[in-house]
Amino acid sequence: MIFEALTKLFPIAVPETGSLTLEEVNNMTILQRLKLRDWRLEIFTLGFIILFSLFFKIGDIYNQSKVTSFLNGIKPSLSRQFFQYGVSKDKLYIKDSSENYSSYATGRLNIFNVNIKFQLAPRQNVFVWILETIFSFFTTSVLPPSDKVEIIIHPSGKYDNFISAIVSKIGMNDARKFNYFLSLCKTSDSKNLPNSFVYMSESNEIQEKLTTEELKRNLSVESANFIKYIAFTDQPIDHPESIREMKPIRKVIIQLELTTKKKDLETLNNVLDTIFSIIDKLSDGVINFKPETLKKIVKTRDLEVEKLQKIEQDLKNERLAEEQAKLKRQEREQLRNMSSEEQLKAEKKAAERRQKKMQKKQRIKM
């Protein structure tokens, strides 16, 4: 189809090479000789490649500009709070690929480091972008392409293990679906928050105490459009498959929809400042929780561990059963390979063995 359209657009008269004599060809210049052949397919392919690379570059640059303006947008907070903001002194981020970027901050009391991870829409690859957009409408397993930022704060100060999060109501079911730690929490509306946010937390006490006046002031109804969740957690994002993976690692995860609006970035700066100060308060023991609450949390964790232990035990049992079945099969195979006399002998032996067992049992009973 494309080729026919091309033919219509560029009707090139191609002289047949067969009609030329050797002498004529010898007399032609290189350009003339090249013109003898039909190059349209090559031109089309080349044009397509050039166009694709052009789109690739445009998407790539656009993604990069988004990342840069976001990172510069949160600079006020992070460079005030941290000794080092950026992956090195003069580099703000590392480009892992056209859609993955990461950045870093370190050098602050009570905090080991901050990892900032970007997962952007595949703008560089137009085809993937369009396909993902279409598929996301028809299936739930493909997500619509979007620009996600995850700010992961690793605190170094010690405080209790708990999960408590403020989650945007927009897409909160997905948040629960993709994050193991959120699916351990109870969801509740609260007057403390704008009505576009909910709490997902293990205990009411914790969520109330973590929502400081400052945080309340900084969150508005509109912030739910770009703040997906702010979560304090010690449990992993992925569902643990072994008990080792359940080992508590305290983290604060702020997941965002990438925004470059000035107002949003201002809110974000304030929210980040507030979160850092909450971490300080937790580490200094200014915010602390009732022992009953903490006991309850430990109990729910134990329940999860038990679940995993049961799964592991079941797996072990299954493996054992399989092995036994295999042994039996081998025995039967051996029997089949023996001559009839040998088979008889073996059967007799087995019968004797069984009898002995029975006798033993009877003796015990008596």
Add this chain to the structure above:
Amino acid sequence: MNSAVSNIILMLVMMQVAKKLNFEDPTILLYTRIFYISCQVATFLVFAIVRFRINSKNDLTTIKYVEPANPMSGQTEPRAVVTTVKEYDLQQVNSQIKGIFTSLAMMGFMHLYMKYTNPLVMQSVSGIKSALESNIVKIHLFGTPATGDLKRPFKQAPGILESLTGAAGGLQTDKQSVENAETAGAGGIKQD
């Protein structure tokens, strides 16, 4: 009238109508096609209006319910769903819109490839009828209050498998089961 009963009556009537029409005649065929397409467009418009209404209402009330386990789709345990009225409604509308596209694809195959024209007549009216009868349209287009049968989450008609096995399918909304499922740690499972 019950929607199932009226569906059957409609089907019988449309069958008679389809019998009377001579599909060999190109003008009749053209009009049938136009009729079918315009019915589908009308259905789509109804849903588009509903979508617009949902978005402008922006009802962020939280609703919770428990989805039953569905071994067919690899979901072994009941899963708690925590969502908002807006999101729930949008999901309902989107699945209806998806339905239009699937029926269009089916009809395209039946009509263009298999050369059947009868289903075109039947599907055109029944599509728009079922759209107007759906819960989500009742709430947002006709302004019926969302109580009783229209209380979210909507009750689902039992599937073929469930009605055969008599298993207790369906959504649960009672407080106890929601609370249990909500904190069961069913999230973050890698699907590949």
